[in-house]
Amino acid sequence: MSTHPLLSTIRFLVRTLIKLEVVNPQRIPEAGGVLITTNHLSRLDTPLLLTITDREDLVAIVAKKYQEKPFFRWILKRVADMVWMDRETTDFAALRKALDYLRQGEVVGIAPEGTRSRDSQGLLQGKQGAALLAARASVPIVPVGIIGSDKVNQGWMHLQRPLVTVRVGKPYTLPEFDMQDRQDWLARYTDEIMCRIAALLPTEYRGFYANHPRLKILLDEPDSLS
16 A cells, blocks of 8 residues: 555645535445546546545546646656556556556546546446456445536636535445356446446436436435435
């Protein structure tokens, strides 16, 4: 487990500059491998996720394009371990590295959409890497819904501390990976992962999954969001 020198500073700055409301943070296991899956609205989402848990064995999956931004890369490497992923292809090397971290018992965060949702689109269609990771590592998945990070810059421009709400869902696991029906399994459980994120979000943030039948079932389940 790495200890990152700027992690406490980042957490302090997030809580100072943003009104951060974290709902059910205790649902993130205190130890052991876990895959956090989240929607992606802003570059601030990574610092936000680093702030919702006291764990320090944190690994962020980040698009390779940010390696070309020296300051951003410098900051990220000092607050968490990084897996740089090519979002344009199925980056098996990055997936293997993330899998190693999960098997070592660390916390890996991934946005299955693969890129930021822009212009109030809401959730984009998820990619299959998160489902593959969870299946291969046999670790619990913790869904997270971020609300308001897309409006942070607007709040700062008006000299306000913008409100961001982070809702942590109940951990769950996926059934055993079906090698005989690989593509159907990945498609089905990618939808499961995305619908569990969507269930934590208000209607306007649900995007591609707003009318998904699985989402409707999750929203109707007793205590599914409590």
